[in-house]
Amino acid sequence: MSNPLRVGLAGLGTVGASVIKLLERQSTALASRTGRAIAIAAVSARERGRERGVDIAGFQWFDDPVAMAQSADIDLFVELMGGDEGPARASVEAALGAGKSVVTANKALLAKHGMSLATLAEKQKVALAFEASVAGGIPIVKTLREGLAGNEIRRVYGILNGTCNYILSRMELEKLSFEQCLREAQRLGYAEADPTFDIGGFDSAHKLAILTSLAFGAAVDAEAIHVEGIQSISLADLEAADELGYRIKLLGVAERSEHGIEQRVHPTMVAKSSAIAQVMGVTNAVTIDADAVKELTLVGPGAGGEATASAVVADIADIARGIRSAPFGLPVALLGHVARLPMQRHEGGYYIRLCVHDRPGAAAAIATRMAERQISLESIMQKGRGGRGVSTGAPVPVILITYATSETTIREALEAVVKDGYIAERPQVIRIERD
Amino acid sequence: MSNPLRVGLAGLGTVGASVIKLLERQSTALASRTGRAIAIAAVSARERGRERGVDIAGFQWFDDPVAMAQSADIDLFVELMGGDEGPARASVEAALGAGKSVVTANKALLAKHGMSLATLAEKQKVALAFEASVAGGIPIVKTLREGLAGNEIRRVYGILNGTCNYILSRMELEKLSFEQCLREAQRLGYAEADPTFDIGGFDSAHKLAILTSLAFGAAVDAEAIHVEGIQSISLADLEAADELGYRIKLLGVAERSEHGIEQRVHPTMVAKSSAIAQVMGVTNAVTIDADAVKELTLVGPGAGGEATASAVVADIADIARGIRSAPFGLPVALLGHVARLPMQRHEGGYYIRLCVHDRPGAAAAIATRMAERQISLESIMQKGRGGRGVSTGAPVPVILITYATSETTIREALEAVVKDGYIAERPQVIRIERD
Numbered sequence: 079m080s081n082p083l084r085v086g087l088a089g090l091g092t093v094g095a096s097v098i099k100l101l102e103r104q105s106t107a108l109a110s111r112t113g114r115a116i117a118i119a120a121v122s123a124r125e126r127g128r129e130r131g132v133d134i135a136g137f138q139w140f141d142d143p144v145a146m147a148q149s150a151d152i153d154l155f156v157e158l159m160g161g162d163e164g165p166a167r168a169s170v171e172a173a174l175g176a177g178k179s180v181v182t183a184n185k186a187l188l189a190k191h192g193m194s195l196a197t198l199a200e201k202q203k204v205a206l207a208f209e210a211s212v213a214g215g216i217p218i219v220k221t222l223r224e225g226l227a228g229n230e231i232r233r234v235y236g237i238l239n240g241t242c243n244y245i246l247s248r249m250e251l252e253k254l255s256f257e258q259c260l261r262e263a264q265r266l267g268y269a270e271a272d273p274t275f276d277i278g279g280f281d282s283a284h285k286l287a288i289l290t291s292l293a294f295g296a297a298v299d300a301e302a303i304h305v306e307g308i309q310s311i312s313l314a315d316l317e318a319a320d321e322l323g324y325r326i327k328l329l330g331v332a333e334r335s336e337h338g339i340e341q342r343v344h345p346t347m348v349a350k351s352s353a354i355a356q357v358m359g360v361t362n363a364v365t366i367d368a369d370a371v372k373e374l375t376l377v378g379p380g381a382g383g384e385a386t387a388s389a390v391v392a393d394i395a396d397i398a399r400g401i402r403s404a405p406f407g408l409p410v411a412l413l414g415h416v417a418r419l420p421m422q423r424h425e426g427g428y429y430i431r432l433c434v435h436d437r438p439g440a441a442a443a444i445a446t447r448m449a450e451r452q453i454s455l456e457s458i459m460q461k462g463r464g465g466r467g468v469s470t471g472a473p474v475p476v477i478l479i480t481y482a483t484s485e486t487t488i489r490e491a492l493e494a495v496v497k498d499g500y501i502a503e504r505p506q507v508i509r510i511e512r513d
Numbered sequence: 514m515s516n517p518l519r520v521g522l523a524g525l526g527t528v529g530a531s532v533i534k535l536l537e538r539q540s541t542a543l544a545s546r547t548g549r550a551i552a553i554a555a556v557s558a559r560e561r562g563r564e565r566g567v568d569i570a571g572f573q574w575f576d577d578p579v580a581m582a583q584s585a586d587i588d589l590f591v592e593l594m595g596g597d598e599g600p601a602r603a604s605v606e607a608a609l610g611a612g613k614s615v616v617t618a619n620k621a622l623l624a625k626h627g628m629s630l631a632t633l634a635e636k637q638k639v640a641l642a643f644e645a646s647v648a649g650g651i652p653i654v655k656t657l658r659e660g661l662a663g664n665e666i667r668r669v670y671g672i673l674n675g676t677c678n679y680i681l682s683r684m685e686l687e688k689l690s691f692e693q694c695l696r697e698a699q700r701l702g703y704a705e706a707d708p709t710f711d712i713g714g715f716d717s718a719h720k721l722a723i724l725t726s727l728a729f730g731a732a733v734d735a736e737a738i739h740v741e742g743i744q745s746i747s748l749a750d751l752e753a754a755d756e757l758g759y760r761i762k763l764l765g766v767a768e769r770s771e772h773g774i775e776q777r778v779h780p781t782m783v784a785k786s787s788a789i790a791q792v793m794g795v796t797n798a799v800t801i802d803a804d805a806v807k808e809l810t811l812v813g814p815g816a817g818g819e820a821t822a823s824a825v826v827a828d829i830a831d832i833a834r835g836i837r838s839a840p841f842g843l844p845v846a847l848l849g850h851v852a853r854l855p856m857q858r859h860e861g862g863y864y865i866r867l868c869v870h871d872r873p874g875a876a877a878a879i880a881t882r883m884a885e886r887q888i889s890l891e892s893i894m895q896k897g898r899g900g901r902g903v904s905t906g907a908p909v910p911v912i913l914i915t916y917a918t919s920e921t922t923i924r925e926a927l928e929a930v931v932k933d934g935y936i937a938e939r940p941q942v943i944r945i946e947r948d
Contacts, residue, residue, distance in 0.1 A: 100663045100805055107730070110847050111662055111839070209660075215806035217660030224836075225644075225652030227546055228535045228826025295542070353812055356791045370535055370823035371650035374813035377788055378806060388805035391663025401659075401836050404546070412545050 083398045084119035084151060088143035088169055089158030093183060093210070094123070095130045096387035097156065104391070112398035122146045147173035154179045154397055156390060162186035174198040174206065179402070181393040183210035183386055189284040189300040192291065193413070196405040206405040207393035212285040213238060213362040215385030216378040217392065222292040222366070223407045229368035231293040235331040235511065238285040238343075240360030240380040241269045241276040242308050242328040246345075247358040250316045250325065256309065268360055278307035279328060279343040286330035290341050291406045293366070294334055295414055298406070299341075302418035306344035315431060315506060318477050319347055322457065324429070325355040329511060338417030340424060345508050347429050352513040353377075365513070373513075424485040427456065427510035430478040430492070433503040440500040444476065447494045454481040473502035479510070518833045519554035519586060523578035523604055524593030528618060528645070529558070530565045531822035532591065539826070547833035557581045582608035589614045589832055591825060597621040609633040609641065614837070616828040618645035618821055624719040624735040627726065628848070631840040641840040642828035647720040648673060648797040650820030651813040652827065657727040657801070658842045664803035666728040670766040670946065673720040673778075675795030675815040676704045676711040677743050677763040681780075682793040685751045685760065691744065703795055713742035714763060714778040721765035725776050726841045728801070729769050730849055733841070734776075737853035741779035750866060750941060753912050754782055757892065759864070760790040764946060773852030775859060780943050782864050787948040788812075800948070808948075859920040862891065862945035865913040865927070868938040875935040879911065882929045889916040908937035914945070 085101070087094055101108070101116055109115045120138035140146035147155045147169040155173035157180060159166045166187050173180050174195065182188070188195070188211055199206035209219045213236065222234070237243050245259040254262075260277065263269035275281050287300035308328050319326050324347040333340045348355045353375045357363040362380025367373055379385035406413055434440045441460065448455060459477040480488065492505045520536070522529055536543070536551055544550045555573035575581035582590045582604040590608035592615060594601045601622050608615050609630065617623070623630070623646055634641035644654045648671065657669070672678050680694040689697075695712065698704035710716050722735035743763050754761050759782040768775045783790045788810045792798040797815025802808055814820035841848055869875045876895065883890060894912040915923065927940045 096805075103804075104663050104665065107665075107843075108662065110730075110843050215809065217656050217809075220655065220660050221652050224831060225655050225827050226823065227543065227830035228539050228823050230539065230542075295545075353791060356788060368823075369538075370531075370819040370826075372814055372817075372820060374650065374652075374811070376809070376811050378809035382807075384805040385807060388661065388663050388803075391805075392660050395662035396659060399836075399838065401834075403834065408542075408545050 080114045082115035082117045084117055084153045085156055085394065086120040086122070086146045086149065086152035086154070087118055087156045087158065088122040088146060089160065090121060090123035090130055090134070091158065092383035093386045093390065094158045095132045096383035097158070097390050098132045098134070100384070100387045100391050108395055108398070112395050114398045116394060116398050119152050120146050120149060143169040144172045147178065148176045152178065154181065154394065156394070157182040157184055158390070160184055160186070162190045167191060170195060171198065174202055174204060177202050177204055179205035179207070179397050181207045181390055181397070183208065183390060185211040185284040185288060189287040189298060192288065192298040192406065193410060197410045199405055200410055205397050205402040207397065208288070208405070209393050210386045210389035212288050213364055214378070214380040214382065215388045216362060216364060216376045216380070217389065218289070218364045218376055219292060220392070221376065222289070223403055226366065226368055226371060229370045231334070231366060231368045233331070233333040233367040234289050234293040234364065235329050236364035237327055237354065237357050237362050238282040238330045238380065239276055239328060240362055241273065242282070243357065244268050244360045245277070246308060246311065246326055246328065249311070249313060250320070253313060255313060256311060277309055279305040282328060282330045282343045286332055286341055286343055289330070289364070290332040290339060291413065293332060294339055294416065295408045295412065296339060296416045297413045299418055302341055304342040304344070304421035308345050310506065311345050314475060315508065318431060318459070319429070321459070322479060323350050324348060324510070325350055326508065327354060331511060335419070337423070338419045340419045342421060342424065347508050347510040349513060354513065422484070422486045424509070425482055427482055428480045428488050429508040429510060430480070431506040432476045432478070432495070432501055433473045434476045434500050435502055436472060436474045437500065441476065443498050443500055444495050447491050447498070448478070451487045451491045453483045453487060453491055455479065456481050515549045517550035517552045519552055519588045520591055520829065521555040521557070521581045521584065521587035521589070522553055522591045522593065523557040523581060524595065525556060525558035525565055525569070526593065527818035528821045528825065529593045530567045531818035532593070532825050533567045533569070535819070535822045535826045543830055543833070547830050549833045551829060551833050554587050555581050555584060578604040579607045582613065583611045587613065589616065589829065591829070592617040592619055593825070595619055595621070597625040602626060605630060606633065609637055609639060612637050612639055614640035614642070614832050616642045616825055616832070618643065618825060620646040620719040620723060624722040624733060627723065627733040627841065628845060632845045634840055635845055640832050640837040642831065643723070643840070644828050645821045645824035647723050648799055649813070649815040649817065650823045651797060651799060651811045651815070652824065653724070653799045653811055654727060655827070656811065657724065658838055661801065661803055661806060664805045666769070666801060666803045668766065668768040668802040669724050669728040669799065670764050671799035672762055672789065672792050672797050673717040673765045673815065674711055674763060675797060676708065677717070678792065679703050679795045680712070681743060681746065681761055681763065684746070684748060685755070688748060690748060691746060712744060714740040717763060717765045717778045721767055721776055721778055724765070724799070725767040725774060726848065728767060729774055729851065730843045730847065731774060731851045732848045734853055737776055739777040739779070739856035743780050745941065746780050749910060750943065753866060753894070754864070756894070757914060758785050759783060759945070760785055761943065762789060766946060770854070772858070773854045775854045777856060777859065782943050782945040784948060789948065857919070857921045859944070860917055862917055863915045863923050864943040864945060865915070866941040867911045867913070867930070867936055868908045869911045869935050870937055871907060871909045872935065876911070878933050878935055879930050882926050882933070883913070886922045886926045888918045888922060888926055890914065891916050
């Protein structure tokens with residue numbers, strides 16, 4: 079058996095502590111599987127003395143993660159600090175620069191600096207592994223990078239943020255408001271005190287940027303992602319979705335067409351019968367459409383200390399085995415700079431909820447505005463207000479489901495509808511994703 | 514770039530032809546991903562001239578796959594002939610013996626000779642890869658062998674046979690008989706003319722034997738699997754399952770307890786809300802319960818030329834990259850010879866459908882037989898025959914759902930019930946699997 083692989087671990091939060099526990103618990107099995115003992119040699123965190131449920135007294139301590147990253151006492155640097163600049167970036171660059179492989183769970187860092195870090199790893203002939211950065215414990219990076227090596231991928235999409243899926247699931251199942259469910263998510267530790275990053279869709283976007291690169295052999299381009307969060311989703315939308323045979327999920331979708339790559343994060347109507355619609359609560363799921371395998375779906379925990387640590391340890395084990403794939407599947411020079419399609423070019427079906435002043439001619443005017451732009455309606459649903467038989471002029475909900483049209487067309491039509499003055503509120507627009 | 518990896522392909526059926534097409538279609542991408550060109554150098558099949566939709570004129574032809582396996586003109590032998598003895602076994606042994614890596618989709622061969630082949634591969638320091646042997650295009654072997662390296666797995670279970678799942682799905686959705694659905698499956702090419710191997714559960718058992726070894730680091734032991742097929746499942750069972758909140762799936766289940774490993778293939782009641790229950794038609798799915806990742810489910814195509822070829826090509830790409838893991842995750846000497854639990858030791862809930870002569874005292878007698886053996890009933894459902902208000906003595910269905918008990922206990926209780934003479938038919942017993 080070779081020398082032990084000496085790991086330096088920076089960041090001792092929930093995931094860091096779980097990595098220490100897992101490596102200890104599985105040390106014999108890991109050595110047998112990889113042919114090499116794996117040993118934590120050094121650790122670094124902001125505070126040395128904090129209680130973490132793991133004993134770090136046996137490891138060399140570094141106040142400065144950059145110093146640890148460059149230390150001759152470690153072979154592999156594991157970055158679990160987070161943040162797209164600062165110590166995380168500096169120490170990962172230092173480790174790669176010093177010729178050490180890196181394992182990280184840091185999606186923000188990869189979304190922003192993935193290309194320069196992969197270039198550095200390649201130059202130094204070391205591994206840069208990040209299974210834990212997307213969808214927690216689900217081995218989606220390995221699946222895209224190795225498991226589907228013979229496929230041309232057409233689309234990858236998924237539920238990439240457990241907080242949002244928890245909130246949408248609870249709203250739907252318990253008929254609660256967005257605000258109530260958000261507070262509940264915060265109470266349970268599923269959402270941060272400032273939840274913007276999760277519910278605004280930005281966390282999903284970071285993960286989608288990484289998936290897009292792996293799936294399509296394209297350079298990471300997080301800036302090109304169209305991002306909408308779930309703040310505007312109301313119970314009325316969830317109930318209408320239910321009646322129409324849909325569920326609403328915050329999806330990250332990356333799709334390749336002849337014109338380029340579309341990357342978008344937004345609330346999405348998915349058929350209730352689809353695999354992705356079954357995924358409730360904090361669970362994540364990713365579906366891949368590819369030419370050979372057709373459709374493959376992976377469902378599992380998207381967060382949590384142990385689940386994320388499972389992915390970190392799998393990366394460490396691969397490095398112990400001597401496996402070193404190109405970080406994004408292809409050498410950086412071969413990653414394409416493919417055109418990213420703006421959201422206006424998106425084509426698909428739409429769910430539109432309008433709050434219409436109940437006046438004669440309203441429905442006709444809306445239908446006319448749609449027809450003028452060749453938008454075909456799959457269904458139209460107007461909720462009565464129950465048996466009074468007279469128009470009161472008070473707003474009523476009208477729900478439209480369109481056949482495929484373009485984002486530009488639908489926006490123009492809705493602008494015209496708004497101008498006509500029949501609408502009491504800003505129209506709600508949710509895109510429909512076909513499986 | 515290194516020398517091309519020269520592939521010899523034995524077996525040119527649907528999967529073999531698809532492998533040729535995929536390797537050609539993806540040749541540039543594969544060379545970029547793996548750093549090495551992959552080229553088919555030689556092929557072998559029973560009939561040279563048959564029309565296969567692919568041009569094999571450019572490849573060296575071998576009548577004898579064993580000769581090809583040993584040829585100096587190939588680096589890697591791909592076995593797609595099938596069969597657990599004969600040419601498949603002889604040529605795989607010949608290739609490994611000649612120091613060539615092997616990729617195979619042959620579950621029967623691995624279930625029977627997996628240990629001796631892995632020993633040979635290890636001795637020769639070559640790869641023996643078989644992603645395509647279990648669940649077609651789903652990368653479950655890689656996930657167990659590499660993706661979950663840091664986990665201790667408690668249970669792995671899944672829908673491993675598309676034919677059975679197709680038949681059960683159609684029976685349920687269209688209220689058709691088993692025989693009708695089997696004929697339909699045969700017409701569509703989902704079932705063989707002699708369907709015993711699929712519907713009897715034997716195909717699932719071969720796959721389960723491989724999964725068990727990978728999940729638990731244990732030697733393959735297909736003989737120890739308890740196997741029941743779906744022939745006895747009736748519409749009455751599917752309808753009762755539906756009313757009780759379950760679906761019936763043919764599952765392969767391997768579970769580790771303190772006493773040993775349980776391996777079983779049988780029709781199973783799964784909660785309608787579970788991920789596995791959503792899987793309809795020819796699709797396969799595998800769920801893994803493990804200590805760190807908790808629950809992970811992979812859903813995808815379990816058969817078909819292109820999907821299976823996707824798995825074969827992923828294995829070829831790994832070998833081109835120089836990845837060589839122990840075939841069953843651990844060196845053969847470290848694979849445990851863990852006790853396999855006989856089915857009598859199984860503990861779980863049971864669904865029991867009895868066809869009871871409608872005579873006074875029948876229900877009381879059945880309940881007594883259960884109570885005598887401390888079997889607790891979660892529910893009992895007796896279907897009336899509609900409003901006549903008199904007992905006619907004709908048989909009526911009685912359905913029992915038990916809490917956890919042992920296989921031995923339930924069999925003894927049912928034997929006593931049968932002896933009491935109230936039962937018109939052999940009791941139907943279906944085990945319940947909790948998610």
